[in-house]
Amino acid sequence: MSAILDVKSLLTPLVAALLWGTAACHAQTAGGALARMVRSGTVNVGYIPTPGTFAFRDASGNTVGYSIDVCMKVVEGIRKAVGRPDLRVDFRPLEAAQRIPLLKAGAIDLECGGNTNTVGRQRDVDFSHTLFTTGVRFVARPSVQLDGVSSLWRRRIAVSNGTTAQDTLQRLRQEQALDLVVVPTDAEGVRLVEEGRVDAFAQDDILLYGLIAASPAKDRLHVTGRHLTVEPYAFMLPKDDVPLREIVDRTVLSLMHSGELTAIYRKWFDTASLRIPMSVHMRENIRYPNKYGIP
Structure with missing residues (x-):
């Protein structure tokens, strides 16, 4: 009986290792963002500056925020997948209209600010699972x-x-x-x-x-004013870049299932200056992960 239990206990890490190994193989053979990161030694991350919330530079000049904390978990996954723990991150502040053109051009590998997932934008880029819900x-x-x-x-x-x-x-x-x-x-x-x-x-x-x-x-x-819209926020990714999308999806789902995403939320939004309780929409997004885009 104990031998059977010991074998079972090895299955989860073994499966995980096989998955990461497959991703590493994709990175070495495929084009797209992962291969570009390996060649350059850099993960280029774009973001729209949003003071005090999703992505911004603090007083020390460091790029921080709710989205950045989640993004750095994704970067850890990328480093592991490609076997390059030395990959550095280059954060690029952007204006909203620059996001999609720079992703399509390969000038940035991810956009990790506050991006609304829309059906129209899905024609040009892919999205992570919904990370936040708000409205205009x-x-x-x-x-x-x-x-x-x-x-x-x-x-x-x-x-x-x-x-x-x-x-x-x-x-x-x-x-x-x-x-x-x-x-x-x-x-x-x-x-x-x-x-x-x-x-x-x-x-x-x-x-x-x-x-x-x-x-x-x-x-x-x-x-x-009342909310004019419901806005599902997600990371923007290059269109049809499956190896990168798999790493992002795996990372975000893990954060949701472990409760770590909730802890990151509280760190940034349940503070002395904001005190914004998690909405029912946000709780449902964590309970039932989705990539729904609005019209």
Whole structure:
């Protein structure tokens, strides 16, 4: 009986070793991102800067955040798969509109910021399992209170270029006679609100809370309005790069099943400055991992 148990206890690590060995073989023979990493000795990671939340540089110049913690777990998996523990990581801050073109060009290997998985984007890139769920709302001065689509009538609203918030407000533009101001970065959108040059800035609410927390004018800003969308966040990956996608999927699922993803969430969002409890959508995404894209 003990001999049988001993054999069974060896099966899990043996299967894991075989899986990693297969991935390493793919890395040596396939093209795509893994082969590129092996040749260059570098994993190129893109991200949109989101102060205090998903991906940003701290006071010491280190790239940190919720997405970055998860991404570094993926990098550990890549290093193991290709047999290169010396692979370094080069983080590249991007504007939203740069993400997909740079992935398609091979200039970045992963995009590990806060990316909404959409059916349209799935034509050009692949996505990891959903890592976070949020939705579009607004940051504004206290005198501006938004509540539903009708409250947007003739408002001057800023949006970041290349975001789902821009797509959402574009659809409402004619109906609500909106004056849309397209900006390159979220920080620019918040600055326009602070200066009174727009009524509000539209973005996913989790990003807005982080931007307010980092703003010197935080006491003169608030998040307002109902959710206009539900946004499933995931990492962007090169399209049809199966060996890389398998490593990302295996890593993320392991974090979900072990409870480590929940611990990473609490580290970044259940803090003195944010205090954002995990939503029911987020809990369901962990319980039932998925890659659903929104229209």
